[in-house]
Amino acid sequence: MVTDVVNPPTSPVSRERSKEIKRLSVISAARQARVLSRAELTELTGLSPATLTPLVRALIAEGYLIERGPGASRTGRPRAMLEFNPGAELVAAVSLEPSRISCEIADSDGTVIAHRNARLHTDIVETICRFVPELVGEAMSALRGVAIAVPGVSSGGAVRLAPSVGVIEGQPIGDSVQAILGVPVVVDNDVNLMAAGEHAAGAGNDVTDLLLLHVADGIGAGLILDGRVRRGAAGAAGEVGFLPLEPGDQGHDGVGPFEARWSENAIAERVVALRPGRRPTAPVRELVELSRTDDEAAGYLREVLGAWARLIVSCVCVVDPGRVLLSGAAADLDDAALDLLQSLVSLAAPAATEVRRAVLGDRAVLHGAVSYALAAATAPAVAAGSF
Structure with a gap:
């Protein structure tokens, strides 16, 4: 007797995960291309027009994509174009230096929209968690992540060997900030961030x-x-x-x-x-x-x-x-x-x-922070540790 094999239904969690992965692939493709048509978006993501249409509609409503006029076309009717909005994704770049803290809020292009410098004479975590919301203001929903540059060794969000900022062993700065702000937080050596910045937008x-x-x-x-x-x-x-x-x-x-x-x-x-x-x-x-x-x-x-x-x-x-x-x-x-x-x-x-x-000079840390934070924001749905 032949028994039909019935595939188990896809769980709601799997469906949501699949939808989020597709959404992130559209965002990533649009971020890289900057301006593109729906047909080009289909080619870049491999998603069908039927799948892509509701995703694009939702991303327009969220402010990620902006509809522009028709672009040039060699054949047929000009296609309506979509433009990625870098302001839809904000990143906080925090640098801890000897007796000083600097915090910059930038969009995904690395354009700084707010910044603050102050003497570091209070609790590091409290200062970061106060500065970031104050600088982001009403756009807090657009904050995708925080990258913290430290002049020391970072492992798993804990910092050690950073005597110039008052940290010698094992202070869990990353976990503490993430618990309070509710967004992905990456803590790394400042030179690693510089290298990431030069790789993303500089001499590398x-x-x-x-x-x-x-x-x-x-x-x-x-x-x-x-x-x-x-x-x-x-x-x-x-x-x-x-x-x-x-x-x-x-x-x-x-x-x-x-x-x-x-x-x-x-x-x-x-x-x-x-x-x-x-x-x-x-x-x-x-x-x-x-x-x-x-x-x-x-x-x-x-x-x-x-x-x-x-x-x-x-x-x-x-x-x-x-x-x-x-x-x-x-x-x-x-x-x-x-x-x-x-x-x-x-x-x-x-x-x-x-x-x-x-x-990039002083801007290397900022560009590295943008790269880190955007990767960290997508890591939960794609591949943890991919940044």
């Missing part, structure tokens, strides 16, 4: 693998492989400032051996010794300038470039990023110094490695 937007070397009070690296930020098992990938210089070297008070000697702070001290006076605001730029007329300064600049080159080559030996971006004080090198650094890397590296300046 044409490659899938890169390493960003950021030189400031400390030295850190952000690593992107196969288009994704890599954080390591405990979130400490890229903490290159802790590389030892001599046998037995160890970090002290959250400062690593390498950055203690070759960071912006260390260079500033040497520049003051070479040219007595006030501490320079741009030590690397001043060292480069001084090296043009002072042999001792020129020798010290070569030492700095040699140390940075060894650091880069060490990273290349392990991950082979193909492109290295210089950020922070390292981006202040002039063309001649950059060429020398490139030659030192090329001589010692086991694989071809291009060394460039990062281009």
Whole structure:
């Protein structure tokens, strides 16, 4: 006897999940294309016109899509066009710095619509959860996520090794903010966010693998492989400032051996010794300038470039990023110094490695935050941890 096989009915949860995935695919396609027709949206998403029509209608009502006049057409009647509205998705980018907090609200294009800076003298979580709603105002329903940049190690939303902002071990900033604001929150090392920003909208937007070397009070690296930020098992990938210089070297008070000697702070001290006076605001730029007329300064600049080159080559030996971006004080090198650094890397590296300046400067964290927060907003329905 043959028994018909009856497929079990799809559960309401599965139907809702499927609908949300389709909705997010339409949003993603429209966000990338910016302006497109319904036919083009069908091609990009693979969804049938019958499925697409109610989704588009709903997204127009929600403000994601704006109907525009007909576009140019080579054949037949001109098609009505749809334009993605970047203001339908807002992101909060929070940066924790020594004794200071900055909060920016941006749309999905990275355009800042509100910002605030303040001294960090109260509870970090309370400050973030007060600033974000105040800056977003009546558009709170458009907030898709919060990205928090910290000068330390982040793992699972908990922060450690960030002494400059009063955090040494395990403060669960991410979970606490998410519980209060009710939107996805991503907490990461500030250099990782810079790398993500340069990859999304800067000097790394044409490659899938890169390493960003950021030189400031400390030295850190952000690593992107196969288009994704890599954080390591405990979130400490890229903490290159802790590389030892001599046998037995160890970090002290959250400062690593390498950055203690070759960071912006260390260079500033040497520049003051070479040219007595006030501490320079741009030590690397001043060292480069001084090296043009002072042999001792020129020798010290070569030492700095040699140390940075060894650091880069060490990273290349392990991950082979193909492109290295210089950020922070390292981006202040002039063309001649950059060429020398490139030659030192090329001589010692086991694989071809291009060394460039990062281009976004202070905006790198914001663009990284936009990338993180939008990915985090879609992660629950698509693939957790895909950002």
